[in-house]
């Protein structure tokens with residue numbers, strides 16, 4: 814008899830949910846979590862969707878990452894022009910059109926950074942792409958609150974609608990709480 818198929822919601826659960834990337838204490842991410850490389854999303858994680866410029870806080874945070882010796886790689890589902898503009902501006906390597914949660918470019922970024930899954934964190938604003946992709950690869954998954962309420966039509970209609978349902982389920986079960994202030998403690 815066939816077993817009923819159940820969606821494992823734990824695959825969608827991030828290790829931590831933060832206000833934004835600046836809530837991440839880079840030094841403690843290295844020393845307490847043993848992270849050596851960061852895979853980072855672009856839209857609504859590094860820049861608000863639809864905007865082309867980065868704010869100074871984000872630029873400073875990227876500078877801190879580089880100074881700390883951590884490797885960093887953009888892995889984005891967005892198109893080449895947008896991703897290459899920001900990647901070149903920040904002088905960090907990038908992949909575009911990645912189709913997260915598929916693994917291909919997440920694994921390629923780890924290969925380029927020369928980091929193992931237990932030494933790599935993925936940061937993004939979407940459960941169904943960044944967190945799911947990161948959990949498939951067994952990375953440390955960091956969900957951040959989206960930088961703007963605007964998204965692509967597909968994300969707005971499909972991903973964000975599903976996310977709202979998932980969040981309401983989690984909040985009833987006390988599964989997820991937004992961490993305010995610096996993390997890790």
Ligand SMILES: [Mg+2]
Pocket residue numbers: 854855856857858937938939
């Ligand atoms: Mg995003």
